[in-house]
Amino acid sequence: MKTLLKNAWILTMDDRYTEKKDGWVLVENGRITDLGEGIAPTDAEEVVDCGGGLLLPGFVNTHCHASMIPFRTMGDDCPDRLRRFLFPLEQEAWTESLSRLGARYAAGEMLLSGITTVADMYYYEDQVAEAFVEMGIRSFPGETVISQRAPGSETPEEALRRSRELLERWAGSEWVHPILAPHGTTTVHPEALVACQELASTYHTLLTIHACEMDYEMQFFREKGLTPITYLDSLGLCGPHLLAVHCIHLSPEDISLMAERGARVSTCPGSNTKAGKGVAPIREVAAAGIPFGFGTDGPSSGNTLNLFDQMRLFAVSQKTACRDRSLFPAREIVRFATRGGAEALGMTDAGQIRPGFLADLTLVSLEGPSLFPVYNPYSALVYGASAADVSLVMTGGEIRVRNGRLTSVSLADLRDELEAAMPPFRRAAQKYAEII
Numbered sequence: 058m059k060t061l062l063k064n065a066w067i068l069t070m071d072d073r074y075t076e077k078k079d080g081w082v083l084v085e086n087g088r089i090t091d092l093g094e095g096i097a098p099t100d101a102e103e104v105v106d107c108g109g110g111l112l113l114p115g116f117v118n119t120h121c122h123a124s125m126i127p128f129r130t131m132g133d134d135c136p137d138r139l140r141r142f143l144f145p146l147e148q149e150a151w152t153e154s155l156s157r158l159g160a161r162y163a164a165g166e167m168l169l170s171g172i173t174t175v176a177d178m179y180y181y182e183d184q185v186a187e188a189f190v191e192m193g194i195r196s197f198p199g200e201t202v203i204s205q206r207a208p209g210s211e212t213p214e215e216a217l218r219r220s221r222e223l224l225e226r227w228a229g230s231e232w233v234h235p236i237l238a239p240h241g242t243t244t245v246h247p248e249a250l251v252a253c254q255e256l257a258s259t260y261h262t263l264l265t266i267h268a269c270e271m272d273y274e275m276q277f278f279r280e281k282g283l284t285p286i287t288y289l290d291s292l293g294l295c296g297p298h299l300l301a302v303h304c305i306h307l308s309p310e311d312i313s314l315m316a317e318r319g320a321r322v323s324t325c326p327g328s329n330t331k332a333g334k335g336v337a338p339i340r341e342v343a344a345a346g347i348p349f350g351f352g353t354d355g356p357s358s359g360n361t362l363n364l365f366d367q368m369r370l371f372a373v374s375q376k377t378a379c380r381d382r383s384l385f386p387a388r389e390i391v392r393f394a395t396r397g398g399a400e401a402l403g404m405t406d407a408g409q410i411r412p413g414f415l416a417d418l419t420l421v422s423l424e425g426p427s428l429f430p431v432y433n434p435y436s437a438l439v440y441g442a443s444a445a446d447v448s449l450v451m452t453g454g455e456i457r458v459r460n461g462r463l464t465s466v467s468l469a470d471l472r473d474e475l476e477a478a479m480p481p482f483r484r485a486a487q488k489y490a491e492i493i
Contacts, residue, residue: 060084060454061101065112065420067092068434069410070396074388076434082112084416087231087454091412105456107420110448111434113391114408115173115417116364117398119323120265120302120352122179123167124159126475127482128357132493133331142489143357144205147180150485151208156181157188158475163362164192165463165471167353170363170444171419173452176300176323176352176402178238178265180208183223186233193457193465195417197402198223199238199265202253204246213249217256224260231453234402236263236300242285243274250292257298263403264294265323269311270303270334286311295320300401302352303328304342305335312338316345321401326370327361328354336378339371340385350398363444364394372439388435420449 060083067080069092081097083090091098128146132138156179167175176197177185189196200223201207202216210216220237227233237253239245245253245266257264268285269275278284286307289295297319304322307315315322324337342349351367353359359366368390376384399408407415423431427441450458457464486493 058085058103059090059101060103060105060456061097062105062107062112062418062420063097064109065107066109066423066434067410068111068113068391070114070392071409071411074392080112082410082418084451084454087416089410089412089414089416092410105449107449108422108424110423111421111438112410113419113421113438114395114399114410115419115450115452116171116394117350117402117404117408118167118172118175118353118362118364119300119350119398119401120325120354121163121175121177121362122355122357123163123175123177123362124156124179124181124185125355125357126159126162127155127479128355129360131357131486132489133360135492138492141492146486146489147208148206150482151180152478153181153184153209154478155475155482156208157184158471158478160185160188161192162468162471162475163356164189164194165466165468166362168192168194168450168452168457168463169447169461169468170365171421171447171450172362172364173417173419173450174399174402174404174407176236176263176265178240179355180210182235182238183219183226186223186227186235190232193452193455195232195452197234197236197263199236201238201240202249203240203244204249205244213245217249217252220253220256224256224262228260234262235260236265239264239266241267241270241274242288243271243277247292250289250294254292254294254298262298263300264298265300265302266294267303268301269306272334275306284308284311286314290314290318303334303337305329305337307338307342309341312341312345312347316347320347322347322349323352323401324349324371325352325354325359325367326374327359327367330370330374331359336374339375340379348397348400349393350401351394361444365438365443368394368439386435387433387439390439391435416451416454418451419447421446422448
């Protein structure tokens with residue numbers, strides 16, 4: 058079926074940042090087949106009037122723990138909460154059902170904010186992948202590999218087995234692109250890290266890991282005369298497969314090494330600054346030509362699963378840290394949230410509105426009170442818009458959000474499904490009530 062989206066202010070995100078102010082896009086078989094300005098084709102079976110809104114490539118979330126919705130608002134101001142209660146509560150109370158239902162709700166939340174692709178790291182990722190397919194969001198799921206008892210896996214070897222099964226089950230899928238997801242540089246034994254890299258190389262996929270994030274992590278490697286990045290490099294992990302997450306404490310030498318090896322970065326300004334961990338040196342990362350995109354992190358770490366918050370926080374934190382108002386103009390920030398994220402994930406047919414590319418599109422209405430007038434559409438997106446301004450989302454040529462509502466299920470139903478599965482989790486959490 059041909060679908061025409063017309064009367065749109067199109068931001069193509071191509072090399073020239075081409076715009077089409079009275080633009081139209083023609084979609085067929087899940088791909089963009091044509092676009093233009095002015096008089097639109099008349100042979101489409103479905104016509105969508107975009108009402109003059111901003112039509113851009115779908116946002117790409119390069120790092121998430123989507124299923125962690127039940128943890129949202131727990132211990133937001135608690136120091137060292139990962140070890141104090143997140144790990145213990147996961148080990149005690151996390152289930153396959155919570156992973157699936159949490160992912161369904163999170164996918165709904167992300168779609169409503171214009172995210173069309175997400176890279177995810179958590180437990181029972183086979184269930185997460187199924188949930189994402191059901192919701193119509195493109196995904197790069199990775200089973201967490203960690204050298205301790207974890208949900209679904211008593212050992213890292215079990216998690217690696219789950220990872221291999223995930224890779225084999227979804228091989229060749231258009232919607233699910235499994236990845237390797239060792240948890241962190243200090244939480245996974247070197248043997249398991251090497252095994253993850255071997256799988257990533259065998260299956261030609263990404264390996265994502267938290268790196269250069271924690272103060273204690275940096276101190277641990279400093280005492281060995283290393284950095285987390287040089288440690289990963291010594292094991293063979295710093296290469297084209299690597300998507301390093303957070304990267305707050307990268308050294309100039311780390312950045313040069315990552316650029317030389319062809320590694321990528323996911324930066325999470327919301328969770329980084331919320332936790333007081335610092336501002337990643339993205340000015341230097343960008344200058345080195347390292348592909349990078351934005352991540353929301355999980356709903357426990359960054360709370361909201363939308364990239365509008367990340368764009369704004371990225372802008373204000375980077376400009377403040379570098380004391381340079383002109384740093385990262387708004388159109389570059391929108392690029393990082395769309396095309397940049399796609400490039401960081403190795404997607405060669407997403408992140409731009411151009412013929413042949415995936416029909417993963419987001420429409421942002423300009424009817425909101427903070428979006429008048431609009432002289433610069435990129436500034437409007439970064440500094441004025443919010444998830445509530447997203448009016449339509451398409452993935453694979455199918456409309457998943459129309460008039461600001463999910464088309465296949467209501468968010469209320471998704472919330473009710475998850476709520477019904479949460480009582481045992483809530484009871485287990487009570488023992489941590491004083492710190493959360």
